[in-house]
Amino acid sequence: MRWTAWPISLRGAFEELDRMRQQMERLFEDFSEGILREPSFAAGVFPLVNVSEDNNNYYVRAELPGVRPEDLDISVTADSVIISGERRIPEEENVSYHRREREAGKFSRVITLPGQINTEKVEAKCKNGILTIVLPKAETAKTKKIAIKSE
Amino acid sequence: MTEEKAKKTLKPRDKTQVSPAVEQTRPGKVFIPDVDIYETEKEIVVLADMPGVTPEKLNITLKDNVLTLEGEVDPLESKEERIIFKEFETGRYFRQFSLSHIIDQSKIEANLKDGVLKLVLPKVEAATPRKIEVKEG
Numbered sequence: 426m427r428w429t430a431w432p433i434s435l436r437g438a439f440e441e442l443d444r445m446r447q448q449m450e451r452l453f454e455d456f457s458e459g460i461l462r463e464p465s466f467a468a469g470v471f472p473l474v475n476v477s478e479d480n481n482n483y484y485v486r487a488e489l490p491g492v493r494p495e496d497l498d499i500s501v502t503a504d505s506v507i508i509s510g511e512r513r514i515p516e517e518e519n520v521s522y523h524r525r526e527r528e529a530g531k532f533s534r535v536i537t538l539p540g541q542i543n544t545e546k547v548e549a550k551c552k553n554g555i556l557t558i559v560l561p562k563a564e565t566a567k568t569k570k571i572a573i574k575s576e
Numbered sequence: 577m578t579e580e581k582a583k584k585t586l587k588p589r590d591k592t593q594v595s596p597a598v599e600q601t602r603p604g605k606v607f608i609p610d611v612d613i614y615e616t617e618k619e620i621v622v623l624a625d626m627p628g629v630t631p632e633k634l635n636i637t638l639k640d641n642v643l644t645l646e647g648e649v650d651p652l653e654s655k656e657e658r659i660i661f662k663e664f665e666t667g668r669y670f671r672q673f674s675l676s677h678i679i680d681q682s683k684i685e686a687n688l689k690d691g692v693l694k695l696v697l698p699k700v701e702a703a704t705p706r707k708i709e710v711k712e713g
Contacts, residue, residue, distance in 0.1 A: 475652070524613040555628050
C-alpha cells in the first residue's frame, strides 16, 4: 500500500469498524431482549421515551407518528406509567410499493418514575405525532425548600 | 399476511442521522425521515414520518426535479424541565428525492397529520397508462 492511499483506506476501515460495532449492538439487543428484559428503562422496547421533571410534574414523551389516540392505551400506578397500543398502517391495494420503511405493529412499555405521582391528575395529549404525558408529583416526591432562619 | 403483520411487535429504531456532503451552518442534529412510497395508475404517494413537525415548520420544495422535505422540531422540553433520561433526540428532518418528468409538478398536494406527511404527486396525463383496444379486421 502506498502512503498516499492511506487516508481513503483508513476511512474505509473506520466505516467497516462502525458497521461491525452496530452489528454487535444489534446482536446484543436481540440477546438481551430474550434474557435480560427488564420491566422498566429497558432498551429494545418501542416506543423510545424521554423523561424529564420540573418542580411539580414528571413529563414522559414519546414519538408516535401516525398513531391515533384511540389506538393508544395509557395507565398509571403510583410510580409508573404504561404506554401500550398499536400502530396501524393501512395496506394500500392495487399499488406498487417503491419503498416501505415505516413499520406497523403493537407496542407496550412500562416506565418507572423516580418518585410517586398523583394518579388522579395525570394528563396525556398527542400533538403532531408526539405523545406527552404530564404526571403531577405526589407531595412526598416534591422538592421542598427549607427556609433558613437567621438568629 | 396482513393479519400477521398487524400482530408484529414494534422494535425501536434509532433515527438515522444525515451525513451531509457539505457542512451545515446551523448547529443541531438532522435526521432522515422514514418513508413509504407507492405508485398507483394516476399518482405517486409519499408518506413520511416526521413527528414533532408543525405545518409552519415544514418546507417542501421542488427544484430541478428534486423534491426536498425539510422540517424543524422545536425542543420538546420547556426551560424549567430537567432531563431524567433521554432515548430519542429531536432536531431537523431532511430528505431529498429526484422526481421524473412524469409528475405534474403544479398539482402536488401535501397534508400533515399526527406527525405523518402525505404527499400526493399526480402523474401527468401522458404518463397514465391507457388501454389500447385492438380491433379485429
